[in-house]
Amino acid sequence: xxxxxxxPQSDSTRTSxxxxxxxxxxxxxxxxxxxxxxxxxxxxxxxxxNIIAKENSESRRSLYKKMLHDNRQLSQSKSxxxxxxxxxxxxxxxxxxxxxLIGVSVPALRKWRNEINEATPENHExxxxxxxxxxxxxxxxxxxxxxxxxxSVEPGFTATPRDLxxxxxxxxxxxxxxxxxxxxxxxxLSELDPDWRVHYKSEFENYLAQDGQRSLRRREx
Amino acid sequence: xxxxxLPAVNDFYDYRGFSMGxxxxxxxxxxxxxxxxxxxxxxxxxxxxxxxxxxxxxxxLHPCTMRDGPLLVERVSMIAVKPHDILRGGNPGKGLWExxxxxxxPLYDLRKDGILFTANFLELGxxxxxxxxxxxxxxxxxxxxxxxxxxxxxxxxxxFTPTLAELKSNTEIVEQDFEGQWDWVEAALTSQGLSSSQxxxxxxxxxxxxxxxxxxxxxxxxMNDPANRDRMKSDDLETVKILMQxxxxxxxxxxxx
Numbered sequence: 001x002x003x004x005x006x007x008p009q010s011d012s013t014r015t016s017x018x019x020x021x022x023x024x025x026x027x028x029x030x031x032x033x034x035x036x037x038x039x040x041x042x043x044x045x046x047x048x049x050n051i052i053a054k055e056n057s058e059s060r061r062s063l064y065k066k067m068l069h070d071n072r073q074l075s076q077s078k079s080x081x082x083x084x085x086x087x088x089x090x091x092x093x094x095x096x097x098x099x100x101l102i103g104v105s106v107p108a109l110r111k112w113r114n115e116i117n118e119a120t121p122e123n124h125e126x127x128x129x130x131x132x133x134x135x136x137x138x139x140x141x142x143x144x145x146x147x148x149x150x151x152s153v154e155p156g157f158t159a160t161p162r163d164l165x166x167x168x169x170x171x172x173x174x175x176x177x178x179x180x181x182x183x184x185x186x187x188x189l190s191e192l193d194p195d196w197r198v199h200y201k202s203e204f205e206n207y208l209a210q211d212g213q214r215s216l217r218r219r220e221x
Numbered sequence: 222x223x224x225x226x227l228p229a230v231n232d233f234y235d236y237r238g239f240s241m242g243x244x245x246x247x248x249x250x251x252x253x254x255x256x257x258x259x260x261x262x263x264x265x266x267x268x269x270x271x272x273x274x275x276x277x278x279x280x281x282l283h284p285c286t287m288r289d290g291p292l293l294v295e296r297v298s299m300i301a302v303k304p305h306d307i308l309r310g311g312n313p314g315k316g317l318w319e320x321x322x323x324x325x326x327p328l329y330d331l332r333k334d335g336i337l338f339t340a341n342f343l344e345l346g347x348x349x350x351x352x353x354x355x356x357x358x359x360x361x362x363x364x365x366x367x368x369x370x371x372x373x374x375x376x377x378x379x380x381f382t383p384t385l386a387e388l389k390s391n392t393e394i395v396e397q398d399f400e401g402q403w404d405w406v407e408a409a410l411t412s413q414g415l416s417s418s419q420x421x422x423x424x425x426x427x428x429x430x431x432x433x434x435x436x437x438x439x440x441x442x443x444m445n446d447p448a449n450r451d452r453m454k455s456d457d458l459e460t461v462k463i464l465m466q467x468x469x470x471x472x473x474x475x476x477x478x
Binding site for chain 1 (some may be wrong): 330388392404411438454469
């Protein structure tokens with residue numbers, strides 16, 4: 001009868017090698033062989049590494065949440081026109097991108113900027129969050145956050161951080177984790193949009209044509 | 222890939238219609254692909270009436286090719302825009318444009334009067350750019366509207382259908398330049414106490430044309446500097462964005478906004 005390795009189900013408990021071997025002995029037909037002992041060692045290490053990785057991830061994301069909060073506090077007293085000016089001149093955000101990330105039209109932004117209309121408190125909050133997000137990106141060593149936001153994260157797919165930022169209220173945290181190289185693009189996309197391979201698939205790519213103009217061509221598979 | 226669903230009206234346009242005879246779209250905004258004007262007669266196109274309001278046309282040229290320095294090129298390609306004839310053209314309904322009428326771009330509620338217009342890609346011609354007046358600009362598409370327009374016309378001409386996201390990513394740098402020019406003109410006028418938002422008559426609006434042209438020429442002089450032009454042509458978005466930030470700082474230094 002072949003034995004089956006049974007590992008503890010709880011994610012919160014780390015397994016010791018001895019515990020694993022006891023389980024082997026318990027479910028098996030006799031003392032563990034040398035190979036089974038090695039296998040148990042690797043399983044134990046993998047299991048514990050996964051637990052540590054999960055703990056690290058949670059701690060990291062708590063830190064990013066705090067960094068966002070701290071940066072937000074720094075801008076708290078800034079008015080909407082001041083925030084818009086900062087987004088454009090300090091960060092290099094286009095009106096089109098800012099409008100997309102905030103969820104308002106470009107004409108609305110221009111009216112806020114020229115103080116023709118006033119932004120709602122909710123939109124003021126969104127601007128504060130966006131400025132804090134860009135500041136935090138800089139802190140995790142993204143050299144030019146506005147450009148980074150507009151570039152595809154995975155070759156062959158159109159998804160950009162700009163698109164992902166708008167998906168959930170907490171997407172900024174996932175993006176910071178990705179920006180700091182803690183998770184892969186694939187992991188980021190899967191966390192935020194499980195159907196990303198369908199939603200963002202791109203058959204065309206940009207290139208600079210011979211006349212110097214930006215153009216589209218079919219991707220070579 | 223198939224044609225994507227028509228965006229909601231408010232997402233499709235940035236500006237549309239007139240109020241008290243004045244266009245919703247500010248005259249400080251540069252010309253852009255998809256702008257729709259009244260009073261344009263495209264040679265060879267038959268119009269239902271002789272009034273300027275019945276002679277609508279959409280600017281087809283891409284911003285890369287429509288400008289020669291600060292000005293529009295001498296002649297521009299335009300697409301005829303007419304009320305959609307439900308009896309002859311059928312009523313495809315909002316949900317069916319992606320499956321039919323491939324030679325047309327639907328323009329719902331173009332003038333805020335509930336009427337559905339279409340831009341007909343089969344009625345395309347060349348007109349002198351001097352006929353385009355910003356006072357007669359009926360509507361301006363949003364970036365989403367422009368991407369949707371590009372998708373339909375590319376599909377019409379080639380049967381290839383890039384996604385809206387692919388089309389948008391292809392115009393990142395053009396949009397930077399467009400916004401840069403608009404900001405520059407707006408700041409230059411504001412520094413002189415001028416703004417289309419304070420204008421109450423078409424005559425006053427027309428008076429803004431000269432300072433706008435002067436500001437556009439100033440912006441073009443900066444962009445035509447060989448070093449700046451090289452940076453603008455860079456394949457690297459960061460290079461372009463940093464250039465535009467520098468131009469923004471220069472604008473702030475000269476005009477204070």
